[in-house]
Structure formats: structure tokens, C-alpha cells
Amino acid sequence: MKAAVIVFPGSNCDRDCKVAIERSTGASVDMVWHGDTALPDGVDLVVLPGGFSYGDYLRCGAMAALSPIMTEVKAAAGRGVATVGICNGFQVLCEAGLLPGALLRNEKLKYVCKTVELAVVNNQTRFTAGYAGRREVAMTVGNGEGNYFADEDTLDRLEGEGQVVFRYLANPNGSARDIAGIVNTRGNVLGMMPHPDRAFEPELGSADGAVLFQSALASA
Amino acid sequence: MRAKVHVFLKPGVLDVQGKAVEQALHGLGWGGVEHVRVGKTIEFDLKGGDRAAAEAEVKAMCEKLLANTVIESYRVELA
Numbered sequence: 439m440k441a442a443v444i445v446f447p448g449s450n451c452d453r454d455c456k457v458a459i460e461r462s463t464g465a466s467v468d469m470v471w472h473g474d475t476a477l478p479d480g481v482d483l484v485v486l487p488g489g490f491s492y493g494d495y496l497r498c499g500a501m502a503a504l505s506p507i508m509t510e511v512k513a514a515a516g517r518g519v520a521t522v523g524i525c526n527g528f529q530v531l532c533e534a535g536l537l538p539g540a541l542l543r544n545e546k547l548k549y550v551c552k553t554v555e556l557a558v559v560n561n562q563t564r565f566t567a568g569y570a571g572r573r574e575v576a577m578t579v580g581n582g583e584g585n586y587f588a589d590e591d592t593l594d595r596l597e598g599e600g601q602v603v604f605r606y607l608a609n610p611n612g613s614a615r616d617i618a619g620i621v622n623t624r625g626n627v628l629g630m631m632p633h634p635d636r637a638f639e640p641e642l643g644s645a646d647g648a649v650l651f652q653s654a655l656a657s658a
Numbered sequence: 659m660r661a662k663v664h665v666f667l668k669p670g671v672l673d674v675q676g677k678a679v680e681q682a683l684h685g686l687g688w689g690g691v692e693h694v695r696v697g698k699t700i701e702f703d704l705k706g707g708d709r710a711a712a713e714a715e716v717k718a719m720c721e722k723l724l725a726n727t728v729i730e731s732y733r734v735e736l737a
Contacts, residue, residue: 497726504723533726540728543674587671587729
């Protein structure tokens with residue numbers, strides 16, 4: 439099993455993702471610089487980490503979405519490779535057009551950093567199969583622009599197609615329909631604002647994030 | 659040629675910065691202020707003198723990078 443974590447200038451959860459994936463799955467993890475033009479051969483999981491890529495200039499994730507490596511990430515996602523964007527990574531996936539919608543400034547204009555309870559809305563995805571039988575999980579969020587937005591038709595479609603994967607039990611940022619995480623229509627690209635990479639051992643307050651990485655790699 | 663691109667959140671998208679500024683203006687006594695929107699302006703020089711070509715080029719820049727048309731609208735000025 440092999441995973442790749444993309445490192446943009448300004449990423450700050452790239453190491454967290456590497457350690458979280460290694461410890462929770464035993465997979466080997468390659469760090470891939472944003473300027474690279476190839477992913478490791480035979481990669482099973484691509485992770486876009488949290489942080490402030492390109493200083494959040496212009497819009498969160500806008501410049502990162504146009505990085506050279508994103509051509510390869512799009513191609514891999516197109517081949518069905520499991521792809522996860524966490525926090526800033528979710529913003530990058532939306533800006534890159536791999537997921538619908540966008541992430542706006544938090545409703546109360548505040549950076550929110552705390553543990554959130556999440557409802558597992560769909561445990562039939564390749565990322566959440568390991569949560570079978572569990573309706574709620576806990577992870578932390580840390581974001582200033584985590585307020586998910588899409589037009590009403592898109593939101594209806596996401597809900598109708600089972601693409602809403604996680605919902606906040608107590609919405610921290612004004613996110614439309616309490617959405618915390620979504621998958622694409624094919625089910626191989628996941629974007630989420632909460633951090634599974636900060637919840638992979640009980641000592642961190644929750645080990646629920648480990649299940650997500652285990653599921654993603656078990657499905658590869 | 660000098661290009662100015664004005665980017666704002668679309669009318670249906672909640673502009674929380676605009677709301678905060680509006681409340682601050684109300685607090686300063688300007689109670690008649692309504693519907694504040696906070697946007698950004700991006701300015702740059704563009705080589706070449708063909709106006710139509712420049713317009714098409716700047717529009718392409720907006721669609722690809724300068725605006726996210728899921729949430730934002732843009733207006734281009736060329737001078």
C-alpha cells in the first residue's frame with residue numbers, strides 16, 4: 439500500500455498526514471512537492487493536506503489548484519485513485535473542480551478551532567466503510583473559511599446521490615445544510631473540513647480519523 | 659493597456675465581511691447604509707494594443723484564476 443501527500447508552499451498538516459497514515463495503516467507515504475509533475479508509481483491514496491497553501495492569497499486553494507502536480511492529481515482521480523482533501527485540501531479540490539461548490543468565510547468571521555461531533559451520513563463510501571455501525575465520530579476542525587456553499591440544486595443533488603458523507607451535529611461555521619464532507623459522483627474523491635489526521639490515536643482525543651485512512655487503503 | 663478586475667461575491671452568496679462593515683457603519687451613526695458588499699480589485703498592465711483581444715484575454719484570466727464563478731462575479735475595466 440502506498441500513499442502520497444502533496445506538499446504546497448504553506449501546507450502545515452503535511453507531516454501530520456504522513457504520520458497519521460503510517461501509524462494507522464502501515465502504508466508507506468511519499469511526500470510530493472507541488473512543483474513535481476509525477477505521482478509515485480502505483481499510488482493507492484493521494485492526500486491534499488491542511489494549511490495555508492500560497493498564503494491563502496486571492497482565494498483559499500486557488501493557486502494550489504493550478505500547481506503542476508494537480509494535473510497528475512486530476513488524472514489519478516480520473517483513474518479512480520482514492521483522493522482525500524482535508525481542510526485546505528478540500529478548498530483545493532473545490533477550486534480544481536474535482537468537487538462541486540466552494541468554501542466561504544465562516545459565518546461569524548471567526549477562525550474556529552475545536553473538536554466537532556460528526557454524523558456519518560453515508561458509511562457506504564470507500565472512505566467510511568470502516569465506520570459501519572457507527573453513526574457519530576469526533577474530529578477537530580481548524581478553519582477560517584470552512585463554510586461550505588453550493589447552489590440549492592447542487593445541494594439537493596449531493597444529498598439525493600448520497601454524496602454528503604459527514605455532517606456537523608453542531609454547525610461551527612455556517613456550512614450549508616451542516617455539510618462537513620462530500621464525495622464526488624464516482625465516490626473516489628473526498629473533501630472534508632474536519633481533520634482525520636489530527637484524530638488517529640486515543641491520546642489525541644479521538645482515534646476516529648484512523649478508520650478513514652484504513653478504509654481508504656483497504657478499498658484500493 | 660491597464661486592466662482593472664473587480665471581483666465580488668454573487669448577490670445570493672452571504673457576504674459576512676459586508677455585514678460586519680455595515681454594522682460598524684451603523685454603529686458610527688450612518689444608519690442609512692444598506693447592502694454593503696466587500697470585494698477586491700486586481701489591477702495590472704497588459705501588453706498589446708488590441709482592445710477586443712485584451713478583453714477576451716482578461717475574461718479568460720477571470721474564469722481560470724481571478725474569480726471563482728461558483729461564488730463570485732467579476733467586472734473588467736480596460737483603459
